[in-house]
Amino acid sequence: MKIPPFKEINSPNKNGYWINPKTKEAYGGQYISPLLIPNLQKVEKCFKKALKDKKFMKGLEEKLLTFIGVNTPILRSKELEEIAGGQKKVGKIYLKRTDLHHDSSHKPVNSFSSCYMAKHIFKAKKIICETGASMHSRSVAAACAMLKMDCEVHIGAVDAEKVSLNKDISELYGAKIVVVHESTKSLLPAMASALRSWQSNPDAMYVVGSVAGPSPYPRMVRTWASVIGRIAKQQFKQITGKVPSTLFCVCGGGSNLMSMAYPLLKDKTEIFAVESAGEGIPTGRHGATILGGSQMGILLGFKSKVVMKSAQIAESLTEASGLDFAAVGPEVAYLHDIGRIKFRSTTDMAAKKTFLMCCEKLGIVPAIEACYVINAALKEIKKRKNPKENHLIHLCGSGESNVARMIKFKRENE
Amino acid sequence: MNKNFQEMFAKAKQEKKGSLIGFATGMDPNYKTSKKILIEMAKHCGAIEVGLPFNTSTSDSATIMDANMRAIKAGANTEKIFKLIKEVKSEIKNNVPFLIMTYMNPVYVYSIKKFAKKCKTSNVDGVIIVDSNNNSPEDKELSKELKKINVAYVKLVAPTNDEAFIKETLKKCSSWIYIVSYAGLTGSKQVNVENVKKISKLIRKNSKIPIGVGFGIRTKSDVSKVIKIADAAIVGSGIVDIVGKNSKNHNLTKKISSYLKNLKKGLNK
Numbered sequence: 001m002k003i004p005p006f007k008e009i010n011s012p013n014k015n016g017y018w019i020n021p022k023t024k025e026a027y028g029g030q031y032i033s034p035l036l037i038p039n040l041q042k043v044e045k046c047f048k049k050a051l052k053d054k055k056f057m058k059g060l061e062e063k064l065l066t067f068i069g070v071n072t073p074i075l076r077s078k079e080l081e082e083i084a085g086g087q088k089k090v091g092k093i094y095l096k097r098t099d100l101h102h103d104s105s106h107k108p109v110n111s112f113s114s115c116y117m118a119k120h121i122f123k124a125k126k127i128i129c130e131t132g133a134s135m136h137s138r139s140v141a142a143a144c145a146m147l148k149m150d151c152e153v154h155i156g157a158v159d160a161e162k163v164s165l166n167k168d169i170s171e172l173y174g175a176k177i178v179v180v181h182e183s184t185k186s187l188l189p190a191m192a193s194a195l196r197s198w199q200s201n202p203d204a205m206y207v208v209g210s211v212a213g214p215s216p217y218p219r220m221v222r223t224w225a226s227v228i229g230r231i232a233k234q235q236f237k238q239i240t241g242k243v244p245s246t247l248f249c250v251c252g253g254g255s256n257l258m259s260m261a262y263p264l265l266k267d268k269t270e271i272f273a274v275e276s277a278g279e280g281i282p283t284g285r286h287g288a289t290i291l292g293g294s295q296m297g298i299l300l301g302f303k304s305k306v307v308m309k310s311a312q313i314a315e316s317l318t319e320a321s322g323l324d325f326a327a328v329g330p331e332v333a334y335l336h337d338i339g340r341i342k343f344r345s346t347t348d349m350a351a352k353k354t355f356l357m358c359c360e361k362l363g364i365v366p367a368i369e370a371c372y373v374i375n376a377a378l379k380e381i382k383k384r385k386n387p388k389e390n391h392l393i394h395l396c397g398s399g400e401s402n403v404a405r406m407i408k409f410k411r412e413n414e
Numbered sequence: 415m416n417k418n419f420q421e422m423f424a425k426a427k428q429e430k431k432g433s434l435i436g437f438a439t440g441m442d443p444n445y446k447t448s449k450k451i452l453i454e455m456a457k458h459c460g461a462i463e464v465g466l467p468f469n470t471s472t473s474d475s476a477t478i479m480d481a482n483m484r485a486i487k488a489g490a491n492t493e494k495i496f497k498l499i500k501e502v503k504s505e506i507k508n509n510v511p512f513l514i515m516t517y518m519n520p521v522y523v524y525s526i527k528k529f530a531k532k533c534k535t536s537n538v539d540g541v542i543i544v545d546s547n548n549n550s551p552e553d554k555e556l557s558k559e560l561k562k563i564n565v566a567y568v569k570l571v572a573p574t575n576d577e578a579f580i581k582e583t584l585k586k587c588s589s590w591i592y593i594v595s596y597a598g599l600t601g602s603k604q605v606n607v608e609n610v611k612k613i614s615k616l617i618r619k620n621s622k623i624p625i626g627v628g629f630g631i632r633t634k635s636d637v638s639k640v641i642k643i644a645d646a647a648i649v650g651s652g653i654v655d656i657v658g659k660n661s662k663n664h665n666l667t668k669k670i671s672s673y674l675k676n677l678k679k680g681l682n683k
Contacts, residue, residue, distance in 0.1 A: 015549045015550070026551060029547065029549070029550050030547045030549065030550070031517075031518050031545040031546070031547055031550060032472065032545050032547065033472065033473045033544055033545060033570065033572065033594070034569075034570050034571055034572045034574075034575055034579065034583070034594070035473075035572035035573075035574050035575075035594060035597055036574075037547070037574075037575065037579065038574045038575065038576070038579075039574070182479060182483070183469055183470070183483070188470060189470070192470050192471065192472050195472045196472060196473065196474070196475075196599050199472075199473060199597060199598055199599060200597060200598040200599060200602065200603075201597075202574055202597050295523075296522075297519050297522065297523060298517070298518045298519040298522050298545070298552075299470045299519060300470060300472060301472065301545070303522075303550075306519075308519075308523065310491050311468075311491065311492060311519060311520040311523040311524065312468065312469045312470075312486060313469055313470045313519075
């Protein structure tokens with residue numbers, strides 16, 4: 001198998017901004033201590049060099065196919081079609097199963113590619129990363145083990161407890177775990193902590209897990225991650241003869257959304273991003289950025305849509321550690337604002353019920369993050385009532401690390 | 415150059431001394447105590463940086479992060495920090511210049527134009543934005559607005575920066591330039607004199623702007639080492655540490671006072 005080659009579309013400008021042609025609003029950029037500017041310049045130079053380096057790209061492709069197993073299937077789910085009202089009413093529903101990757105989520109594609117670049121082009125000996133659901137840290141730690149690099153993981157104290165399985169696997173792979181007790185004790189302070197650590201270790205390379213952070217990270221992460229969408233687009237055409245009518249992905253910072261959506265941006269596919277409504281958006285206790293009252297703000301090195309409270313970054317609260325982020329990546333905010341991506345949301349309770357439904361009716365244990373999107377997709381598909389449509393849902397991770405909390409939920413609700 | 419900074423550097427030069435610049439997080443641990451701290455600091459420091467707290471700061475050590483969180487808990491916001499500085503400046507009996515040190519988000523959210531205007535009406539003499547990049551539209555706007563009203567825009571340069579970056583920074587920097595002495599967080603290591611020498615040389619090659627050095631300056635001996643090379647020594651974590659450990663202690667201002675008095679002994683050129 002050959003991975004379809006990367007074609008750059010929707011490029012940011014030389015300073016790392018996406019500019020809305022109507023409002024002239026700029027998304028992205030590089031807001032960081034001058035200490036890190038040379039490092040960011042080096043990352044950008046290495047990234048550009050990597051894309052042009054045929055030997056590097058060939059080596060990376062081989063590892064993505066043989067170590068990550070990036071050629072995961074797209075499988076039709078007649079069960080979900082039945083739940084939505086039947087194929088004759090709503091069309092066909094397909095699942096892109098990136099939960100079947102090595103390390104069980106969509107994350108390893110970007111993580112491995114970034115680490116591979118760090119090793120062979122940046123020449124770093126150490127990787128620093130942040131993590132929420134620990135899917136990113138787990139895959140970075142695996143890459144570091146394989147590539148013989150040191151790995152330092154920053155994780156919020158709340159997440160360290162919630163997703164201890166993935167955290168422990170990261171540790172088994174040899175990562176040094178730094179537990180962050182600041183602020184919300186979740187993904188956002190973990191990213192701030194990782195950025196701070198990089199300032200003390202400028203020889204290391206920082207590997208971001210989302211399409212966020214200072215330029216060039218949003219562009220670099222979506223480029224590496226888009227391998228998933230390039231393969232999916234090809235697979236979908238082979239199965240149905242065309243691109244999907246709709247694409248549904250969950251959205252925290254936006255890496256899993258961009259991994260699938262990027263290669264379809266110029267196609268007719270309607271793209272839906274699903275955020276966590278937590279306990280309900282009106283309660284203020286949620287993880288929704290676009291639908292949760294965000295405004296333009298600057299955090300963690302980039303400018304984008306951010307949920308704030310009096311100029312301070314607001315707490316995001318959701319069951320899903322991977323969605324616990326009070327902002328979206330700059331390209332995601334841009335694509336929303338120009339009307340290319342539509343947003344929907346699902347509450348924690350609905351996602352948890354969907355988790356149990358997936359276990360009981362599909363025989364799949366999905367990551368809790370994926371349950372937000374399955375729930376919202378079913379609602380949207382039902383509403384569309386178009387039997388001619390082919391829908392694609394990104395099942396972006398496996399739910400082993402959610403099992404302890406979900407079995408408790410099941411027993412409490414029986 | 416902002417008049418109050420001009421006077422500060424001129425006076426120090428006349429006395430053959432360096433200047434001491436103190437940093438404290440505004441409203442840490444609360445408005446009232448912070449006001450007392452700043453008034454006390456104005457008796458000993460050549461200039462004062464007041465931190466406008468941001469809860470997602472990316473360059474601060476745990477000491478300053480904790481101070482940020484204490485201040486936010488006490489209700490700190492941009493409006494109140496301006497009010498605090500205005501009140502302190504009206505009560506002190508000298509022209510000690512005050513700067514606001516913060517991240518771009520609070521300024522951007524407040525509106526850059528409004529922020530600059532408020533600096534003028536609150537008698538703020540300068541602004542330092544830790545995460546402001548020379549290429550960002552916000553940096554361009556802020557630098558332009560501050561220039562109009564003669565409020566200093568003090569920019570940071572670090573040991574990892576090359577001459578091209580320093581030259582670019584100097585174009586926007588006014589009144590003085592801030593050298594970050596090492597690769598790391600505020601107050602997490604000891605001042606790196608070799609780095610300071612190296613960057614000072616690059617600055618001096620391109621400009622006569624006064625140089626302040628921060629990060630890792632805690633003792634009289636640190637101040638003394640820095641003042642041999644630069645015009646001002648900046649002390650932050652040392653002061654914030656005293657505030658953090660003595661926030662309910664009646665002797666808090668006395669402790670800060672004696673700490674600063676001792677540091678001042680290192681100011682002789």
